[in-house]
Structure formats: C-alpha cells, structure tokens
Amino acid sequence: MNPSRGPRIAIVGAGLGGLTCARVLQQHGRSVAVFEREASADARPQGGTLDLHADTGQAALRAAGLLDRFHALSRPEGEEWRVLDFTDAAVLAQQGPSATGGRPEIDRGQLRGLLLDSITEGTVSWDRAVSGVVPLPDGTCRMLLDDGTAEDFDLVVGADGAWSRVRPALSHAAPRYTGVTFVETGFDHCDTRHPDLARLVGNGSMLAKGAGRSLVAQRNSNGHIRAYIAFRAPEDWHLAAGIDLGDRSAVRTHLLAMFDGWDESLRDLLRNSDSGFINRSLFVLPTPHTWAHVPGVTLLGDAAHLMPPAGQGANLAMLDGADLAHALVTEPSVDDALRAYESIMLPRSIEAATGSAQGLDRLVPAATS
Numbered sequence: 001m002n003p004s005r006g007p008r009i010a011i012v013g014a015g016l017g018g019l020t021c022a023r024v025l026q027q028h029g030r031s032v033a034v035f036e037r038e039a040s041a042d043a044r045p046q047g048g049t050l051d052l053h054a055d056t057g058q059a060a061l062r063a064a065g066l067l068d069r070f071h072a073l074s075r076p077e078g079e080e081w082r083v084l085d086f087t088d089a090a091v092l093a094q095q096g097p098s099a100t101g102g103r104p105e106i107d108r109g110q111l112r113g114l115l116l117d118s119i120t121e122g123t124v125s126w127d128r129a130v131s132g133v134v135p136l137p138d139g140t141c142r143m144l145l146d147d148g149t150a151e152d153f154d155l156v157v158g159a160d161g162a163w164s165r166v167r168p169a170l171s172h173a174a175p176r177y178t179g180v181t182f183v184e185t186g187f188d189h190c191d192t193r194h195p196d197l198a199r200l201v202g203n204g205s206m207l208a209k210g211a212g213r214s215l216v217a218q219r220n221s222n223g224h225i226r227a228y229i230a231f232r233a234p235e236d237w238h239l240a241a242g243i244d245l246g247d248r249s250a251v252r253t254h255l256l257a258m259f260d261g262w263d264e265s266l267r268d269l270l271r272n273s274d275s276g277f278i279n280r281s282l283f284v285l286p287t288p289h290t291w292a293h294v295p296g297v298t299l300l301g302d303a304a305h306l307m308p309p310a311g312q313g314a315n316l317a318m319l320d321g322a323d324l325a326h327a328l329v330t331e332p333s334v335d336d337a338l339r340a341y342e343s344i345m346l347p348r349s350i351e352a353a354t355g356s357a358q359g360l361d362r363l364v365p366a367a368t369s
C-alpha cells in the first residue's frame, strides 16, 4: 500500500469494463495499472454497435464523467428496429427511436476509444498477457505474466473477458457452448453500394427469424452494416460440413442452403457481403456463477458473468467497473470494497444472465418450438 495513492491496483484487460474501472479510479486520484495482452489499441477491429442503457452503461459513463462525450458520439436514431417475416420480408413489428426510452447506439470501437482517451497516458501496458494470479496469505495477490515475470498487488481485478486467466483463482467454472453460433459479415458504404439492404435495415436494426435460425443486421457508423447469421448447430458445424472457414465462397454456399426458402432480399445478406465470415460460437458461464470471497482478487464483466449477447454484457461490464471503483474509493479497506462490490454485482448478474438466456431462446428459437 502506498499511503499517498492508495492500494496497488492492477486491472487485467483493457476492454470496456476494465477501462471504465480505471477511469473512475483515476478521477478519484487513485493509482491503477492496466495489463492488456493485445499489442496496441488498434490490434484488432472492436466489433459492432452497442446500445447503452440508462441504468447500466450510461450510469457508468456518468460516474466516469463521460456521458456528454458519449452523447456527442452516439446515434440515437440507431435505436430504431424492425422484425421482418422471413418468407416475404414484410414488416411484422417495428419501433422508432423514442419508443425504447433512451438507448442510443455507439460503435464499440468509438466507445473504447472514448475510454482510452480519458485515462492517463501510460496506464495501459500493451502486449502484457497475464497467465494467472495467486492469492497470497497476507491478503495481497501475485500476478503472473506470460513473459515469465510476476508482480504483487493489493488487488488484481480480472476484467479479461470470457476466457479469463484470473477467474481460476476464484472459481472452477468454465464457459460452455450455448448451441448457438453467430457468423458475422459486413457491408461497406451501404447507402451507395447496397441501397436495398440499407432500406431493409433502416437506421437501426433488423431481425428475421425462423425455426433454429435468424438473421440480424445492424447499421453502424460510416454507412457500415454488420450482419449476424445466427443458427443452432454443434460447435464444430463447419468441420462436420467439411468447410474451411477461410473459404468465403464455401461458407456462403453452405449458409445460402441453410436459409433456403427465405425471402431473396434477406438471402442477399449472405450473398452480397463485402467482408468475409467470422465464426462466433456463443459461450456462457453457468448460471448462477458465484464464488466465495477471496481477499486481493475479484472479477468484472464477462470474466464474472459471461452471458448470451442479448444487449446486456457490455453495459454490465461498464457498470461493474464503475461500481468496483466507487467501492474502492469509499470503503475503508480493499477487502471491505470487494465485499460491498460483490454483494451487488453477483445477484444482479445472475438476474441478467437468466434474462439473456431467455433472450437468446427468443432470438434463435429451437427448431422444434
């Protein structure tokens, strides 16, 4: 413990949850170090659009003093959504932006950039993958790095996502496959290059679903549309089908066959994309996922409560980060802070994970239902 800057805190993972935590700690004058395995902020594209909810993601940004900057970047019109009949693309249901009560969309890359820009330069150590942590008898924690070095901290926060290397210090739980896969693809300059698709999707999101499969398309910033081809299948569906995932044409042919009988304007989502196909098998942690308190180490975000993508994961990761930081600056000790944080985070994540599992069942209904 350094009396002037408070406890030595390490956050593993510079994702949305870890960065929110770091930002709120620094706002209160606390010292924090973030360890990230990727080589730089631009090492990989950050993915699609997120809607931030008032009581979770936006509340976290308010705590981080970043809500105004978020509103300047976000797309309120992106809240629009519609459900189409898969047989003829007729609109079955739709909602305008105002109906959802304030959930503006933002590209994940923009949101991460906002958070990264808000923290002190040098806070994130890039290219420093953590291999594990060892809680020590004195209540502190040793962090082990892939490069063979080790560093001791008063607190290590596992914000390192689905396949967390910090989690084993607290829990034996491992992610399991949900039975649902998303194959992601994308369209550039949609208003000029893909005007029919742009009309189909509108300003926000479009969903069409049949038994065991769905198509979701979402407008991102800069005229980009990201689409998810969702289906129930074994995790190794491509091996069983003899398909190399890098073979764009083979994946396309297989998916077109899978969506046989769907309206041709919807099948164009499979036919005309500009990017390749990224296979995203969906994994979840068991529900409930909880652990007995261990001094000197905790988890936030997907590391704590990986759940199906039903619009909650990033929002909750950010709220976890803000809540943990708040507890660390208000409670008398690190241990009191962890107990306070875990007592609110664990029950709320169990509730959200249960709701998200039901959401996935509605998004991709089982073939027999």
Ligand SMILES: Cc1cc2nc3c(=O)[nH]c(=O)nc-3n(C[C@H](O)[C@H](O)[C@H](O)COP(=O)(O)OP(=O)(O)OC[C@H]3O[C@@H](n4cnc5c(N)ncnc54)[C@H](O)[C@@H]3O)c2cc1C
Binding pocket: 012, 013, 014, 015, 016, 017, 018, 035, 036, 037, 038, 049, 050, 051, 128, 129, 130, 131, 159, 160, 161, 162, 163, 164, 165, 182, 280, 300, 301, 302, 303, 309, 310, 311, 312, 313, 314, 315, 316, 317
């Ligand atoms: C297809 C899809 C769509 C989604 N859509 C939404 C949505 O619309 N709304 C929503 O709220 N949520 C959505 N989610 C969920 C959301 O993406 C996650 O819940 C969220 O990113 C979790 O944030 P996090 O900070 O906990 O972890 P992550 O964003 O996974 O960040 C973890 C960080 O830790 C780093 N890391 C990992 N291992 C190590 C290591 N060993 N050492 C050092 N660093 C490490 C990673 O590189 C990464 O930077 C979606 C998920 C998917 C798959």
